[in-house]
Amino acid sequence: MKLLIIASMVFCAVSFAGGTELPAGLFYERTDDWLGYDDGSAIWSSWSGIYRGVWFNLDDFVPAWSAGLDITECEMWFFHDVEMPWDTSDFYCEIWRGTSDSPTYQLEQVLLTAVHYAPVISVYTDPVHVETNFWMLTNTELSSGGWPSSISDGAGSPVAHSFFTDDFQSWLPWNPSTGISNYFVAVLPLPWSLDQMTWGALKNVF
Secondary structure, three states: OOOOOEOOOOOOOOEEOOEEEOOOOOEOOOOOOOEEOOOOEOOEEEOOOOEEEEEEEHHHOOHHHHHOEEEEEEEEOEOOOOOOOOOOOEEEEEEEEEOOOOEEEEEEEEEEEOOOOOOEEEEEEEEEEEOOEEEEEEEOOOOOOOOOOEEEOOOOOOOOOEEEEOOOOOOEEOOOOOOOOOEOEEEEEOHHHOOOOOHHHHHHHO
16 A cells, blocks of 8 residues: 655644644654545544544445445444543454444444554454445444544535444544544445546545
8 A cells, every 4th residue: 555644843833632732743644545534634633422433435436336335344443532542452443334314233243453643444354335325334342432443534515424423323423623524434336336437536526
């Protein structure tokens, strides 16, 4: 995976309940075979919600995938602020069926260990088949305070795709002061699932 990381030492000490603005200048770039909603600019860390999820709608990427695809890897990013120390680095990475309202049926759960500002990858030896709508969840039930904290952008997307909840019933969009934001979560489909027109070719349309 091609990865570009640029870090700045300038810190913007802006925080609110459940989130903190990150140091300026944090950015990365994925290759086009990964599917995700964030814009690559790390703006916020968030520990809001025991469960933090990204709702994927494959029609946002390539409509030919409306029959679903097979996921081989998932990528999640986290940020460890020394002023907000984690009580654990362990979390569950989960794949769920669902609608735009909420996850409904768990397909996979893997225990992973978060690291500071680097991709945490879950590899599925047996690819997990998902339908048009599915969810990728960060489950922090092993923590007493929502740790490890997730990274999100500040793009102000027109449609919410990143949500959080404590009760698994009421899913609230992650919406810090910059507007609706997207957690740094992406999935890698089986190569045969990729249409000739990739997400990279389409993402400037949305």
